[in-house]
Amino acid sequence: MKFHWKVLGAMVLGLLLGLAMQSMLDGPATAGGTWVARPQGLELTSASGPAAGSKLSPMAAGDVFVAASADRNVPRDQWRRFDDGAEPETRRARLDVAVAQLESGQLLWLERADGEVRSIRLELDPDSSLAAWIAPFDFIADIFLRLLKMLIVPLVMSSIIAGVAGVGRMGDLRRLGAKTFAYYISTSLLAIVAGQILVNLFRPGDGAALGLELVNPSTEKIGLVDILRRMVPENVPAAMTDNGMMLQIIFFALLFGYFLTQVGEPHAPRVRGLVDGLFAVMLRMAEGVLKLLPLGVFALLTRVVAQTGFSVFEPLLLYMFTVTLALVIHSAVTLPLLLKFVGRLSPIGWAKAMAPALMTAFSTSSSSMTLPVSMETVEKRGRVSNKITSFTLPLGATINMDGTALYECIGVVFLAQYYASAQGYEFTLASQATVVLLALLASIGAAGIPSAGLVMMLTILAALGLPAEGAALLLAVDRPLDMLRTVVNVWSDSCGAAIIARSEGETGPLQAGT
Numbered sequence: 038m039k040f041h042w043k044v045l046g047a048m049v050l051g052l053l054l055g056l057a058m059q060s061m062l063d064g065p066a067t068a069g070g071t072w073v074a075r076p077q078g079l080e081l082t083s084a085s086g087p088a089a090g091s092k093l094s095p096m097a098a099g100d101v102f103v104a105a106s107a108d109r110n111v112p113r114d115q116w117r118r119f120d121d122g123a124e125p126e127t128r129r130a131r132l133d134v135a136v137a138q139l140e141s142g143q144l145l146w147l148e149r150a151d152g153e154v155r156s157i158r159l160e161l162d163p164d165s166s167l168a169a170w171i172a173p174f175d176f177i178a179d180i181f182l183r184l185l186k187m188l189i190v191p192l193v194m195s196s197i198i199a200g201v202a203g204v205g206r207m208g209d210l211r212r213l214g215a216k217t218f219a220y221y222i223s224t225s226l227l228a229i230v231a232g233q234i235l236v237n238l239f240r241p242g243d244g245a246a247l248g249l250e251l252v253n254p255s256t257e258k259i260g261l262v263d264i265l266r267r268m269v270p271e272n273v274p275a276a277m278t279d280n281g282m283m284l285q286i287i288f289f290a291l292l293f294g295y296f297l298t299q300v301g302e303p304h305a306p307r308v309r310g311l312v313d314g315l316f317a318v319m320l321r322m323a324e325g326v327l328k329l330l331p332l333g334v335f336a337l338l339t340r341v342v343a344q345t346g347f348s349v350f351e352p353l354l355l356y357m358f359t360v361t362l363a364l365v366i367h368s369a370v371t372l373p374l375l376l377k378f379v380g381r382l383s384p385i386g387w388a389k390a391m392a393p394a395l396m397t398a399f400s401t402s403s404s405s406m407t408l409p410v411s412m413e414t415v416e417k418r419g420r421v422s423n424k425i426t427s428f429t430l431p432l433g434a435t436i437n438m439d440g441t442a443l444y445e446c447i448g449v450v451f452l453a454q455y456y457a458s459a460q461g462y463e464f465t466l467a468s469q470a471t472v473v474l475l476a477l478l479a480s481i482g483a484a485g486i487p488s489a490g491l492v493m494m495l496t497i498l499a500a501l502g503l504p505a506e507g508a509a510l511l512l513a514v515d516r517p518l519d520m521l522r523t524v525v526n527v528w529s530d531s532c533g534a535a536i537i538a539r540s541e542g543e544t545g546p547l548q549a550g551t
């Protein structure tokens with residue numbers, strides 16, 4: 038059975054099992070803490086569990102609350118009141134009714150006596166049978182995520198150094214190198230801008246019931262200048278010990294790869310051999326870990342669906358639609374326009390010629406695994422010279438990922454929108470600009486293997502001070518998007534090869550596919 042069918046099958050199974058668990062097992066939501074009715078409202082006498090609030094929405098023992106609502110947008114006078122002089126038990130019971138109407142993972146809004154609004158994220162009652170059933174899935178899902186995180190640093194480092202050192206070796210190809218980089222960066226940026234516009238238009242994360250809590254948000258504001266400053270590592274081994282410091286690693290790896298080409302014999306070949314070897318091992322290891330993808334996806338989906346029900350998928354559907362639409366716009370409008378006006382080539386003819394590579398990308402979800410096919414296709418069917426093919430495509434397979442770039446941007450903004458609407462995370466225009474830069478770097482850093490884009494998203498979230506749990510949720514529905522964005526990655530590489538070949542005066546691509 039093809040691997041992606043296994044993954045899709047695991048998604049469906051996880052979904053069904055999660056739904057079955059949710060409907061058959063008892064799993065009441067709880068607001069934790071102890072609440073006592075006072076004349077002026079309900080007093081939180083001990084703030085434990087969810088009633089301790091979150092960092093952005095802290096609650097303390099002694100706080101008195103006058104009203105609650107499941108929906109923040111309902112006018113305050115329609116919230117369930119705790120201060121209307123009704124019997125104390127009645128007012129106390131209103132809180133339980135409000136909680137019982139929500140699922141665990143959803144937010145309850147509370148108005149404090151001083152008018153401040155607090156939110157608490159309801160928790161699955163830890164003594165319920167549902168919680169006991171979820172535990173093993175929780176364990177498997179966590180192990181899987183830890184394995185993915187384990188790969189990040191060595192994989193990204195070795196992939197970038199090997200890639201850059203490989204290009205630098207062709208010292209006489211300076212001009213070609215400059216053109217190639219210019220194409221890679223500009224198309225990735227165009228892709229990100231398309232993603233950025235759509236995600237701000239559809240706002241799939243606003244008010245989404247994702248059931249994620251903002252644990253430990255960093256409250257410091259992170260501006261673009263700071264991000265740039267922090268990109269330069271003070272201490273490389275220290276950067277390697279923290280997945281959130283990925284940008285520093287990318288920065289160092291780019292420099293290391295470049296300077297590796299500047300040292301002569303006998304050092305360069307030795308170091309290069311070592312890095313190439315390390316990269317090969319890491320790729321195999323990633324392949325091994327990804328064999329567990331169906332199991333990981335199954336456990337992740339069962340866990341979220343059992344906890345929060347099907348409602349998490351409504352916002353995820355809109356998110357998936359946004360990613361897909363952006364991919365379509367980039368690949369069917371932006372890149373064809375470049376082909377037509379910069380490369381003076383027929384986009385349709387070129388797409389037809391590239392069909393074998395695009396289909397391979399779709400079924401492997403891996404630019405690297407597709408590389409042999411795309412080289413063959415661009416050279417034989419696209420009639421691009423071997424010199425340009427062998428220069429641009431291997432580099433493009435790891436560095437030029439337009440689909441991944443726009444996906445990073447949409448995924449991160451989606452989660453940021455959620456955290457901003459649900460928990461007051463501050464997501465400013467400057468943060469949006471930062472996301473553009475980070476998405477570009479993440480797409481450069483992502484290896485051409487399945488789900489690499491999602492793993493890199495963890496590093497962007499860390500840089501923005503957002504928790505990684507959000508990415509776990511996106512991982513549950515990642516496979517179909519991965520297949521699509523890999524097609525766009527490979528499509529952009531092939532368009533790049535054609536455009537560069539044309540700019541070098543080659544006429545072969547004009548007869549592509551014939």
Ligand code: ASP
Pocket residue numbers: 402403404405438440441483484485486487488489490491519522523526
């Ligand atoms: N699977 C993609 C590729 O190989 C990378 C990604 O996960 O975005 O091109």
